[in-house]
Amino acid sequence: MPGSQDYAADPRNANLLVYVSGALVPRSEAKVSVFDAGFVLGDGVWEGICLHKGKLLFLGPHLDRLFAGAKAIALDIGQTREQITAALKQTLDANQMQDGVHIRLMVTRGTKKTPNQDPRGIMGPPTVVITAEYKQPSPEMAAKGLKLAAVSIRCSPRAIFDMRINSHSRLALIIALNEAIAKGADEALMLDPRGFVSSCNATNFFWVRNGEVRTSTGEFCLNGITRGHVIDLARKHGVPISIGDFQLDDVPAADEAFVTGTFGGVTPVCEVDGHKLRVPGAVTQKLGALYEQLKDAQ
Numbered sequence: 001m002p003g004s005q006d007y008a009a010d011p012r013n014a015n016l017l018v019y020v021s022g023a024l025v026p027r028s029e030a031k032v033s034v035f036d037a038g039f040v041l042g043d044g045v046w047e048g049i050c051l052h053k054g055k056l057l058f059l060g061p062h063l064d065r066l067f068a069g070a071k072a073i074a075l076d077i078g079q080t081r082e083q084i085t086a087a088l089k090q091t092l093d094a095n096q097m098q099d100g101v102h103i104r105l106m107v108t109r110g111t112k113k114t115p116n117q118d119p120r121g122i123m124g125p126p127t128v129v130i131t132a133e134y135k136q137p138s139p140e141m142a143a144k145g146l147k148l149a150a151v152s153i154r155c156s157p158r159a160i161f162d163m164r165i166n167s168h169s170r171l172a173l174i175i176a177l178n179e180a181i182a183k184g185a186d187e188a189l190m191l192d193p194r195g196f197v198s199s200c201n202a203t204n205f206f207w208v209r210n211g212e213v214r215t216s217t218g219e220f221c222l223n224g225i226t227r228g229h230v231i232d233l234a235r236k237h238g239v240p241i242s243i244g245d246f247q248l249d250d251v252p253a254a255d256e257a258f259v260t261g262t263f264g265g266v267t268p269v270c271e272v273d274g275h276k277l278r279v280p281g282a283v284t285q286k287l288g289a290l291y292e293q294l295k296d297a298q
Contacts, residue, residue: 003186004203006138019091019130038108040115042169045069048262051101061225069165091130102135137264145270145279149185151176155198155220164223173201192220196245203259208283212240226260233290256281
């Protein structure tokens, strides 16, 4: 499976326990109702969180985003931040995990009386699922870089569908990725409604031109926590960075590029629409190393 979410297989994942609304069950028995709002409608929010050297990385910002997303869709999670944190730790302890783990924390509106859109037809509490797996980014992908292709699917504005909410509804992004795959790429490069470079389908996009890092304003792209850290690191360590509206034509003039995400951290890009880029690029390497140092300091 190529792409920014490519990972090295680990046999330990076969027999892990999964948290399903308060119960820890074997992976093979982890199920939710076919009437669950997440299954029926994609009605829910989620977070991807890494366990690194015994610590849940950047847990505060992840919980901030989870609860903000839930509020935006009028979803009462039914648990406090402390209770969610306790459930995360319970899952990790039950699986005896300490490092190299990727967690998926998922909250849906819960089980519905019947499959329809009305959020009032919920029969009980929200569904909370936590999967914790041993996952490390593919060394091959990190070394050779990703191929990106610009696609026709645009990132949407808040008034249509707010891209900054980490929701279960990902169909537009999947369609974008399918278009990129058909072009021989690993991930889709998406523009905003006005035609400016915005985001990839699963990660945030940066490129480097004449030593300056460039990225979108963030108005229409995924609200990436890693993206925010990389922007802060660039400013703190004297790496020139420009945040703004850029035409797609600006990208082929880049010397190097990379994407950011919770799972992969800083991942180099080797090609955009057939334009070859330097891998590894010096700026990408520097920011990647600074991000790894930030993780270790948590």
